[in-house]
Amino acid sequence: MSTRVFISVDMEGVAGVATLDQIVRGGHGYPRAQELMTQEANAAIRGAFAGGADEVVVNDSHGTMDNLIHDRLDPRARLVFGAPRASCMVQGITREDTLAVFVGYHAAAGAHGVLAHTFSSAFTELRVNGQPMSEAEVNGLFAGSLGVPVGVLTGDDQICQLAEKAFPGITTVAVKDCEGTSATSTLHPQVACERIEAAVTRAVSVGGVAPIAVPESLSLEIDFASPLATDLAGTVPGSKRIAGHTLQRQVDDPAELLSLVMSWYYLASIGTHQMASISLRR
Numbered sequence: 403m404s405t406r407v408f409i410s411v412d413m414e415g416v417a418g419v420a421t422l423d424q425i426v427r428g429g430h431g432y433p434r435a436q437e438l439m440t441q442e443a444n445a446a447i448r449g450a451f452a453g454g455a456d457e458v459v460v461n462d463s464h465g466t467m468d469n470l471i472h473d474r475l476d477p478r479a480r481l482v483f484g485a486p487r488a489s490c491m492v493q494g495i496t497r498e499d500t501l502a503v504f505v506g507y508h509a510a511a512g513a514h515g516v517l518a519h520t521f522s523s524a525f526t527e528l529r530v531n532g533q534p535m536s537e538a539e540v541n542g543l544f545a546g547s548l549g550v551p552v553g554v555l556t557g558d559d560q561i562c563q564l565a566e567k568a569f570p571g572i573t574t575v576a577v578k579d580c581e582g583t584s585a586t587s588t589l590h591p592q593v594a595c596e597r598i599e600a601a602v603t604r605a606v607s608v609g610g611v612a613p614i615a616v617p618e619s620l621s622l623e624i625d626f627a628s629p630l631a632t633d634l635a636g637t638v639p640g641s642k643r644i645a646g647h648t649l650q651r652q653v654d655d656p657a658e659l660l661s662l663v664m665s666w667y668y669l670a671s672i673g674t675h676q677m678a679s680i681s682l683r684r
């Protein structure tokens with residue numbers, strides 16, 4: 403049986419990244435952050451192949467989902483990039499995958515952590531069955547539903563602490579410590595990459611991590627930052643408004659959960675200006 407490794411790479415949890423200017427396309431720090439993200443992706447790819455992978459798929463998992471510098475990526479890996487896509491940060495993962503690796507991840511909206519948020523700045527908290535969840539946990543549920551364990555997570559110290567509780571047996575690499583929402587004490591990129599490569603090599607070669615269990619019943623709740631965002635997202639059939647800024651809906655499985663997160667995300671992103679132009683177009 404061949405060994406296939408799926409790697410989702412976000413940007414907020416990469417070593418040397420801490421400011422808004424670095425994570426938004428057009429910011430002065432963005433090209434540097436793209437380089438750092440690409441280096442960490444390569445470190446994970448090298449680790450996967452060194453650990454025995456026959457095939458590696460990388461998912462560009464940040465913002466526009468088009469940040470990694472393609473011609474500098476390890477040519478052995480295949481790349482999933484661009485948006486929108488229903489499974490977002492875990493698009494491309496399959497039942498054939500041996501292990502999932504989350505690189506550059508960050509804490510949830512409302513939690514302490516470098517550039518902490520959950521999928522969108524329009525969400526102030528995301529809960530599954532009443533429990534606040536980070537992107538790592540939502541994506542981990544999706545992986546779990548396909549029988550794929552999350553073997554390694556890298557990011558700041560905050561998301562690493564959370565991941566160790568959420569994913570029994572996971573290896574984490576804290577490439578930086580949180581010193582505030584947009585402040586960090588970081589490892590040198592070279593050191594971060596060496597640790598990521600070693601962790602992934604070990605996790606792929608040793609294996610033995612179990613996929614997380616998916617609850618039988620799944621209820622998604624999101625608190626939105628504005629009433630308009632709540633109104634827009636509430637147009638998705640089945641969405642229940644359970645508080646002024648909160649929507650809830652029961653879903654069948656993690657795939658539907660993620661797809662609903664995406665629908666609410668895109669609708670909530672429609673701003674007041676776009677609303678005005680939609681109304682005028684009639």
Ligand SMILES: [Zn+2]
Nearest residue numbers: 412413464465
């Ligand atoms: Zn991101």
